[in-house]
Amino acid sequence: MLILLPFPIRQGKTDAMNEAFDPDGIEQAVFVVGGHHETLDEPWHALRRARLIYVSDGVLTVRTDSSRWVVPPGHAVWIVANVLHSLSATRRVQSYSLYASPDAAPLPSQSGALVPDALVQALLVAVAELPLDSPFDEPAARLVQVLLDRLPALPAAPLGLNWPRDPRIQRIADSLSATPAQSAVLEDLAVAAGVTARTAARLFVKETGQTFGQWRQQLRLLVALEHLGAGASVTQVAVEVGYNDVSSFIAVFRDAFGDTPARYFRAISVDAG
Structure with a gap:
């Protein structure tokens, strides 16, 4: 599912869906959404879920008050829950965001850049196709669980700066x-x-x-x-x-x-x- 992220994008627009989207308003404990933007300026915000931001096209800059990452295609940034962060891109970027409640599974305890393997990349795309307005059925839940199981083992990437x-x-x-x-x-x-x-x-x-x-x-x-x-x-x-x-x-x-x-x-x- 490609959807517009919930925050006022000051530059560019997504041509995905024309409705605003609030991750904290979704009941699912874990879900994935994707979106693409010609440019992106997502303002500072914090979420009650942890967030994995995987970039499939373009280059994304992610900031917290203590770190900065530049994320090229095929890479991702993990942001732990309740951490203020912002996203920006000066050119076209396509990304997938996994949102996970802290108690959903053992999750990485620190924010940082990661290298998703081919399986994780494919799972992110597959889970993004699942509906958000109803509980996942058993096959969908298994996909989500495999995705969560893979996260702690993903290698770090030298894409950050304190x-x-x-x-x-x-x-x-x-x-x-x-x-x-x-x-x-x-x-x-x-x-x-x-x-x-x-x-x-x-x-x-x-x-x-x-x-x-x-x-x-x-x-x-x-x-x-x-x-x-x-x-x-x-x-x-x-x-x-x-x-x-x-x-x-x-x-x-x-x-x-x-x-x-x-x-x-x-x-x-x-x-x-």
Whole structure:
């Protein structure tokens, strides 16, 4: 079932169904809905169910107050119940959302990016076809149970970034996010944020689990995923995220994601299809 998500979409529209949809208004403990949008700007909200957001086409950015993920085709993000989150996409995106009550089954206890296998992808599509206005029959319930059983075993994907909470470090993070290509060193960024470089370096490790250099590189890679998913060339993206040498960008991308940008998106397109 392809349906319009319940939140006011400020950019673009789905051509799925023309009625609003509230996940918390559904009685089923577990269900899946799908939708596609030319662009997407789903505002901040929290749900009483956990949510798995699987992207079958396009690239989706998912945010919580402490994390950010960029999700290409064939990948997913798990959001635990009652966590504020928002979704956005600058180009066409198609996704399937699994909503599960916390007591429905043993579920992942932490939010994060995942790699659904082919069976999980097929089950998400199949369960999305089930009606939401009546209890599932026995065959449908078995499909749902297999889907739930598979979730805890899904491998994690390196598609996320912990976002700092300290306001001084947030200013540095926001500056880099707005202009990822900037070449400013931590000392300069720290002065502008009203903190010493030594304190900034310590807080980055404490709040994100990464050094400043590691965090900055991961940010650039996630921005690169967004831009590559929007159709930009590898050369253009390399410059946009701060690499003057395209070969260096490709090498860093391959180290992080296991393949070159062109092959990576080609491979995930085949897998998602």
